[in-house]
Amino acid sequence: SQQGEEDPQALSIQEGENATMNCSYKTSINNLQWYRQNSGRGLVHLILIRSNEREKHSGRLRVTLDTSKKSSSLLITASRAADTASYFCATTPGTYKYIFGTGTRLKVLA
Amino acid sequence: DSGVTQTPKHLITATGQRVTLRCSPRSGDLSVYWYQQSLDQGLQFLIQYYNGEERAKGNILERFSAQQFPDLHSELNLSSLELGDSALYFCASSRQGIGELFFGEGSRLTVL
Numbered sequence: 001s002q003q004g005e006e007d008p009q010a011l012s013i014q015e016g017e018n019a020t021m022n023c024s025y026k027t028s029i030n031n032l033q034w035y036r037q038n039s040g041r042g043l044v045h046l047i048l049i050r051s052n053e054r055e056k057h058s059g060r061l062r063v064t065l066d067t068s069k070k071s072s073s074l075l076i077t078a079s080r081a082a083d084t085a086s087y088f089c090a091t092t093p094g095t096y097k098y099i100f101g102t103g104t105r106l107k108v109l110a
Numbered sequence: 111d112s113g114v115t116q117t118p119k120h121l122i123t124a125t126g127q128r129v130t131l132r133c134s135p136r137s138g139d140l141s142v143y144w145y146q147q148s149l150d151q152g153l154q155f156l157i158q159y160y161n162g163e164e165r166a167k168g169n170i171l172e173r174f175s176a177q178q179f180p181d182l183h184s185e186l187n188l189s190s191l192e193l194g195d196s197a198l199y200f201c202a203s204s205r206q207g208i209g210e211l212f213f214g215e216g217s218r219l220t221v222l
């Protein structure tokens with residue numbers, strides 16, 4: 001079964017708005033990562049947050065991690081049409097495993 | 111370009127057949143991961159190798175097998191193919207255990 005579950009499954013917003021997607025997971029982790037996938041393409045790493053970090057920023061991305069609730073959120077500010085993609089969280093419950101969630105499909109309307 | 115190369119990009123075959131998917135990791139990366147992504151689904155972890163040795167196994171069917179060779183490239187063998195095996199198969203590599211993963215563009219397998 002999947003370690004991570006993203007919420008919502010799909011999100012449609014207007015260009016310029018902020019997009020927030022959430023990830024919940026089941027077991028303790030070393031770190032949590034977010035990846036982006038354009039339709040049918042390979043995944044691209046966006047950001048990594050370690051289990052002892054609570055918040056991290058990278059450009060228009062802000063990630064939070066709450067290990068007590070086993071959840072993380074990804075905020076994309078000032079969304080652009082080019083941000084349209086699927087976003088996945090990945091957790092590392094062990095040293096060698098990366099478990100991906102089910103993904104959030106984001107559509108940014110121009 | 112992630113530096114991870116997967117071949118073939120597309121493959122169409124019939125039920126019962128066997129195929130081999132190939133992955134060349136980024137230069138210097140010792141870990142290779144295989145994932146299966148069915149239509150509109152998340153990524154299912156199949157198997158991971160580190161410097162030629164199997165290190166982690168996920169939901170990999172007995173009909174599937176993989177190996178990593180001394181030059182670090184990896185192959186995923188799928189046999190007795192069924193319609194449900196149609197999917198995108200991704201390879202990813204990393205330099206060490208739990209850092210960033212670099213994905214190839216995938217091999218799209220269609221079983222008719």
